[in-house]
Amino acid sequence: QVQLMESGGGLVQAGGSLRLSCTTSENIFSTNSMGWYRQAPGNQRELVATITRGGNLNYADSVKGRFTIFRDNTENTVHLQMNDLKREDTAVYSCRAWRMGGPIYWGQGTQVIVSS
Secondary structure: OOOEEEEOOEEEEOOOOEEEEEEEOOOOOOOOEEEEEEEOOOOOOEEEEEEOOOOOEEEOOOOOOOEEEEEEHHHOEEEEEEOOOOHHHOEEEEEEEEOOOOOEEEOOOEEEEEEO
16 A cells, blocks of 8 residues: 655744655656645644646645645655745645545654744
């Protein structure tokens, strides 16, 4: 079964940057769309950014212009570059993979805390 593993979370000051990584257990980019979601305490899980298997991008309005999702095909990894971080970006970020009519896979999540 496909496994997703996130890394790169941590503590950062407002205005700083982090890069999250989601490594897949096998090359699934040709058949699966990938996305990053986040959930803060007391909030619903929300979409952050997605990249379809065809390379189309979608971002939440709250992160547009600050976050970038991109793939590294050789390493089977999808990244989320987060710049100009704000306190409201604090959340657990999770990686998701899916395809139409197929299974959905989730990683365990990585915590991002933005201070100051």
